Amino acid sequence: MTALLRLENVTKRFPVGRREITAVDSVSLEIHEGEILCMVGESGCGKTTTGKIISGLLRPTSGTVLYRGQDIWQMDRTAFSRFRKDVQVIHQDPYASLNPVRTVYKTLSAPLFRHRLVKNRKEATQKIIELLEIVGLTPPEDFIHKYPHQLSGGQRQRVSVARALTVNPRLIVADEATSMVDVSIRISLLNMLLRLRNELNVTFVFVTHDLSLAKYFAWDGRIAVMYVGRIVELSPTPQLIQQPRHPYTQALLSAIPEADPKLTRSKQRFQLRSHEIPSLLNLPPGCAFHPRCPWHQPGLCDQLRPQDELLQDGRQVACHVVSQQDREAAG
């Protein structure tokens, strides 16, 4: 598989008053054509910022973003606009991301005309009907002339997906795209996105705080777990879920309440030393997780920043202790 998009040592800092916070801290990542990659983590971990850097909406402070091998911030105008067309974003809030005074037709026809994908209204209508059928808003005639307020949350999100699809994207970055809709509708949205991926071979970066959704959506893909600006573990989904390596991943997985009373009440909890999430303005030295980590080794974890390391089983973990264990296991 070739990398469709690649982040190399990407860092993003934001000014806060006179100081700076590092929202994303030298993240390297490859996204392969046709794969599903989920970015998970708690609020403030940098997953949304990383999503915005991937989609070219934010320029990193340092590091490079390569799309099909080309640095997107060195591209000429034509290449950059091509990139922006290829990479589309679906936002979290379908109430905020659709223009309330535009009908579905208006919302979907604008990018079609702008990118000269259709010549006239008749072709636009034809294309829009196809798109509405793809996203399951059927019969399309019932939806094409509606305004956002006439649609439910789930239907609006389908319109957002249809809008992303107008320009035949190669990569869709979906940021908490299902977190505002009811559980029953969430699964139908996810199933629809999975169908798109199979039928149109679209690559997905799915940003979510919900590991159970990440598991469902990216079962044959990968999950990247982020903690205060860094990817702490990156591996194929089944391994990450069944045998998490990084202590933070283990803590997350053991903490998740499950919709099964016997299972959830008998889960072994991974006890943390502290519940305080560190402030981005004042990150602990060494491994940022060490003040909470039950495995931390004084003199090592609080001094030296762990590197992203590839373990024997091919996954990537940034933890001194896990790396040691892995080396010992290998003999």
Place this chain on the structure above:
Amino acid sequence: MDSDSILKVENLSVIYQSRRGPVRAVREVSFDLKKGENLALIGESGCGKTTLGLALIRLLSKSARIVQGKILYRQGDRIIDVLSLSDDEVRRFRWQECAMVFQAALNAFNPVIRIWDHIYETAKSHGWTNRNEVREEALELFRMVQLDPHRVIDAYPHELSGGMRQRVLIAMSLLLKPQILILDEPTTALDILTQRTIIELLRRLKEEFHFSMIFISHDLALAAELADRVATMYAGRIIELTDVDSAFERPRHPYTYSLIRTVPTVHGDFQQLQSIPGSPPDLITPPQGCRFHPRCAFMTGSCLDEDPNLMPVDEKSAVACWRWREIDLRIKEAAER
């Protein structure tokens, strides 16, 4: 009212007035809450969960009216009819007997008032005016919910994270030692580790104070964690009321079954999930007969005629479905297939 019940709701209906007509948000709801019990109200948005919670403490908006029913509350040896309390009495009843922790912890605070002033205001309006005493009690409660008491008590709401605000609200709701705590989506919008903290906290506080809980949530995992019994609501009614294990292993109502099957678990292998077709009904012009029939896989002609009432399944469970005897819904086996 049974001697081990703390609250009994009978045939309660709430209607909102809207321009399009009356919205029947809660219809003929009956249930009881045992002392020390945790009851979960689950269902999709717009099913009437929050309206029911607000009705219990008579905090409905002006456009809503309780059109029928009874709410009985046991205070020591006395039984109080909540709907016939005067305004003053109802104000005392809230907080002192039955407190509610609202959804969206940020909006529950006045942004320009410090946490301490919120607390003192509440205590004062319930006749507790000794500042030192109130402050001591508040600091103690903050310690119990694992907050740094002195830092939090003088903070403004915006200085606290979502999880901290939620903990402050829980601590505040316990200030006057109520017997019932109603929590509306207590873990929604919180991070996983914070959710876990809140869940463990509620468990501990319950051991300490022995209150009963009603929690309103669309999050089935929270119900699985904390509930003793689960009431599923659909289109304003309770359509199934059963113990937590039955609800998740062998629900009797097709809606409860479908709802549980839309939620992925993290543990275990991949399971294909099914969404529920259609959307919750419009409560102004709901469908005829069983309100769930347009979305139900087990619907037959008889479901169109009449809306079923809750009927007893066994001593623990009741279900409102015409076909519950004929259909067999088992979550575990369905998952394995």
